Amino acid sequence: MTIIFLLIGLSLLVALVFLAAFLWAVRSGQYDDAYTPSVRMLFEDEPIPPT
């Protein structure tokens, strides 16, 4: 069952990648505001033409 080492290793690595992503997200302030983005995504703007 050495395959377990492979699968666990891989899964751990993937999990580590996501952990790094999580830390990055928190660090860069992605989750400082956990409300406004959900409203912001509703806005779809018609651009105004340049004069």
Add this chain to the structure above:
Amino acid sequence: MAPAQRRPELCGPTPLCLPVPVLLESPATDLACAHCGDVCPAEPLRLAELPFCCAGCRTVYELLDDNQLCTYYALGERPGLKIKAVELPGRFDYLASEAVQAQLLSFRSAERGRLTLHVPQMHCTSCIWLLEHLPRLHAGVVEARVQFLRKEITITYLLADISLPEVVQLLASVGYEPQITLAELGAQPHRASHTLYYQLGLAAFAFGNVMLLALPKYFSFVEDLQVGFGRFFGYLSLALALPVLLYSARGFFRSAGQGLRQRHINLDFPISLGLASLFSVSTFEVLSGRGPGYLDSFTGLVFFMLIGKWVQQRTYDALRFDRNYTAYFPVAVTRLTPAGEQSISVQELAVGHRIRVRHQEVIPADAVLLRGTGQIDYSFVSGESTPVTRAAGDLVYAGGRQLGEALELEVVRGVSQGYLTQLWNNPAFTKDAVGPTLETYANRAGRYFVALTLLLAAGTLAYWGPRDQATMWRAFTSVLVIACPCALSLATPFALGAALRVLGRHKLYLKNAAVIETLGRADTLVFDKTGTLTDPTQSAVQYHGRPLLSIEKQLIATAAAQSTHPLSQRLARELATEALPLATCQEYPGQGLSATAAGGPALRLGSAAFVGASASRPEGAPGTCVHVALDGETAGYFTFRNVYRPALPAVLAALGKRYRLAVLSGDTDAEGPRLRALLGPAAELRFGQSPADKLAYIAAERALGHTVVMIGDGLNDAGALRAANAGIALTDTLTNFSPACDAILEAGELGRLATFLGFSRACLRAVLATFVLSLCYNAVGLTLAVQGHFTPIASAILMPLSSLSVMVMATILVRWAARRYQL
């Protein structure tokens, strides 16, 4: 959040301004303003068939329409904010000052500036939309980002194209004037702490993976397979758990250490003890190859407890309580120098400076009035809405707001020595603030916990020592492991966190969860009168004197409408008749006004002295009087009496059954009988109380062993609010609440006070119930532990089970209590 309305049919060109005039139910002819939704006057202003209540609203609408920003009206229901008529041309000039900008801007380069402003008015989807589309309104604004929950907007602008005062003016012109106060000036840009999130993420990651590695041990039926992987899994788990110990669990150890240094055992001490022993036992077992250890429990516990912390932290996110009096001060003042006017920061203000205070501006420091008539509204200091008249030469105290003409003042005391500062810093007010902090149940229980655990651990050692060495160590360590009162530490944040959210929904905002405990234990309620029991925005107007002809009434109303004085405005609203063309009208600041109209009498309206009335306050007349003279003859007077909040009788009756009630009023005892009727015979009524008197009364009550809740408003209650076990500040606008209280209650919800207090008691019971539950778990665990039966699998089941069930039970009990109290 107002629910978003249906948006216009898709695919068309940019939706033009859509709102159609909406008929209000009553009166039938009245229209709702297309901008703010308020009732329009009989002859509304119109623009393209749409009605507007005032020119301000119409201007904003025009502006948005021109810029194709009318989606604003389609997103929310009547999102517009009523534009206040008060517009001072130079209101934002001070923002041009370098000193002010240096403090406000969070970032500045040669071309760009960025700052975050507090905009309390934002309230719905439309607000977010409009504010984030500021770049469309002005080319100089590059980016505008809203943080809705904090009601903040971060604006990046091009220094070459737009100045800071213009940015703020732009916001104000669409109805979102930011609140810039001295407190903000000193403050660092808002920067959330991310540590807890890092800790939580790391713990979650480690917990998930350690659990994965640990699970096979519990289910494995084939021992030989285990040998190959067991070791590997053990080391891997250890590697995963180590960062959790060093980083995620740091807060608990630190807090326990701080407690110890202050010779004080808090709940974090037994938690740290448990975690430390859990980790060391596991490390030993893994390294010595004896077994898998308890690392899954360890990481799990840290994870769950961090969730508790997170719940605790995020509950307070929305409100900032740490304001002091400076929050009410203007950030900049207009200084008069020989060279002309100069805008300086309040902090630079020094004794001897001459300053100018305009209509609606706050007096920043105690000063002598040099020129002009002061009509000073001290309502935020005293709660009394009637302005005080001051003449040249008088001393004016800081904190009042000038209404009327611009004043020239000379500063006599620096900001840091002003009346407000003294009031705020009065040792009498602050002496109790630090001492009796609310010691939570959990912390208290923690102490006994430690004692009991150490006792049991010692007992285990003594019992097993002579019998079985191996069991002795296992039992000893597992007693320490079980001692970790994690469930206990979770009960309070979850129960009280849920309670805080329930109360928050009903506009009672608490400074922290401990306030609920105090509210639940309270037995004495002390009320301030003015502005608390009475509604500062309302007063009952009554006329006493000879009957007035209708043309006389019209004249009075029309003349009163010309004045900015609050009493005049109130009077004009009260009489509300058709306007009469006035021939002359003159206002004598601080005294009254005179007016004539074609075919009508000559009117003088104002103080007794101004109209020539005999007595300033007719016998038996409560409150404030405005006298009327027609053609030089006194006709009568209007009285303005405070109106009690409508919910008051019911709530006081309910409270009287359970609590000792008291009213402390700074006013005379004119209202005594009415209050007595409202509060019942047992209540304590005291009048003519100075802030220090109020403080003394509360201190005395507390000395008698009562738990006192003070309900008041205004800065002059600040000392009493602080001195009480819990101080609730009542406020009519949430953006302008009183400092240093423990809770803020929106005035409209005063009627629910009895419910809130009852709910707090129920929450306390809920916390106690969860304590009992977690103690049961600990009892079970300890029973297993002292016998040496506390195996990894028992730990793996018991630990998360206790944490989770306590969280769930705490939340459910509180929800249930909320439902019972119909909150």
Add this chain to the structure above:
Amino acid sequence: MQAELELPATRPRPTALPPPARGVESFFYDNKIVRDFGVATVIWGIIGMLVGVIVAFELARPELNVTRYTSFGRIRPLHTNAVIFAFVGNGIFTGVYYSLQRLCKARMFSDVLSKIHFWGWQLIIVSAVISLPLGYTTSKEYAELEWPIDIAITVIWVVFGWNMFGTIARRRERHLYVAIWFYIATFITVAVLHIVNSMALPVSFMKSYSMYAGVQDALVQWWYGHNAVAFFLTTPYLGMMYYFLPKAAERPVYSYRLSIIHFWALIFIYIWAGPHHLLYTALPDWAQSLGVAFSIMLIAPSWGGMINGLLTLRGAWDRVRTEPVLKFFVVAITAYGMATFEGPMLALKNVNAIAHFTDWIVAHVHVGALGWNGFLTFGMLYWLWPRLYRTPLFSKKLANTHFWLGTLGILFYALPLYWAGFTQGLMWKQFNAEGMLQYPNFLETVLQIVPMYYLRGMGGVLYLSGVFLMMYNLYQTAKAGTLLANEPAQAPALLPEAQDPHAQGGHWHRWIERRPVQLSIGATVAIAIGGAVEMVPTFLVKSNVPTIAAVHPYRPLELQGRDLYIKEGCSNCHTQMVRPFRSETERYGEYSKAGEFVYDRPFLWGSKRTGPDLHRVGAKYPNSWHYNHMMDPTSMSPGSIMPAYPWLFDNQLDNSTLPAKIRVLQKLGTPYPAGFDRRAVADAETQARSVAAALKTEDIDVKSDREIVALIAYLQRLGTDIKVKPAQVAATAAQ
């Protein structure tokens, strides 16, 4: 990349206006690529579902298996591949390409990459459509495509990721909306899963052998198989739910915070749940239990997501009644909730003991596929088309009809199969008073459920007819409007990082933070290196699956027969895994041991028992029985629903690649003696002649070079290694 297009004329602007801010950039969203993927979704959806309907009826009426290219065993993988990778895959790309651009306020990174991605993906599907009916298959479920196509998938997937991360890097909105996180997770995880599971050594252009054998292969396959469900059918669709549902409902998601928690919780747990597909198999007990535990834990985040979705509609339920888009979404989310509740329940060992290998599982996956994936896709397309073509939907009424046809279709599909699953699962295990199997003849349990197969087929027809309505509706909508191929948009550029106060930290992550692209590449490299490092011992260290001395490698003819078994898709209906239940050992014989599969590349345990298990079929029947049975199954088993395989009797066995096969297997560790590849063909011919001779004794005249001979040789070998020497069984029972 931005096309310079004239902006559509809007109403004239008042003159007094200031021009837009200098920092605001104008750009165009690429709607054409969205439309293309959308069209592909519809077309492949119809093809995939049509094949589904055909295979459904082939099960009920075996005579519908008219040609070898359309026999059940070959086109059932076509159905799953077309639906998962063509229909859902294109659906994902439609949703991602539309929402990602808008959430990032940027056009897709590169139009060229978009085009390569689109056409590359369609080409892959076309190659699947061609290669699968031709019998080119690896037999690993949802990974049946052979190695050249696997490489193409990898390349195109990387193109997709490149395009996606490029767009993210060029975004004008700093916040990454939660949907984007779901897309990122999809990309990374699917890449890793696909590469690891597709590891194989090629024999020839369209034939390869798996790097892993037996139990290990099974574990890798279901680690992949489960996560393919998780990260291809679930996470991207959750991302789309979090985008299109609020958009269609015109209100923000119920709790954005919850959606963030939903994402991270799902990510940290989902990847572990794979082994629940192998309960009661030869997989070690603890690995099975692990799968169970994590599957149960999955309920929490899944339901968190479902509740978040449904509560988003609070206060908008009146609109659900009138708006078909929302109706589709509501049913989709409900189906997601049902499937994610049922999944963990099925992972419970006692439930699994009954449900596994039956039609219950088929019903379960179709609730997910038809309900969750299908309905979310339909809702999304109905919402998208009017926006892409700038005109209202052609007919709401037709969309409503589609909705009801689809819903009825799901019910007609799922309910009979649940019934069939229960019935068959219980019948297999039924013992009579004497302690004998109540239904010893497997066929009895099949005949019992054939009526359900008809009903299920009807369900499929209903569902498919709804899709035809949609195609018509969308076509008419497109005809009425004009495609806004490049949609103008404006957004302020993101400040350069150096000017952004948010980016000013003094930490090690600062570097990472500034380089999301580099981070992703670095992460992938790290995974690859880590994977390689982990893999080396796998191939160097001797497998610690207990080997059984009596188990020998397949003889060349048996190997050929096995490859025919794979080619004809026998494992779609026949398992080779006798589970350790009395009902199974009674019916089939000794239960399967891990050590018996060490030479199985790939493993052929199967996942569905439409026909009986074959692991112990060797030496059970005479050669003639197999011969006649393959010629006409009903001659041996009256009423059998197995199709006939007449072409096996005509086709000459192709031994040309046999030496190469032996060499590859040797390289992978099968202990054929050195130089055996040169003797392999001769050995195969020898064995073929002996099989033909044996048939001759039963009055059957067959040339020894026909394919049927090899297949019979393989079937007669199956499971005989340890039946021969029962003493070995006891010795290795502990495994």
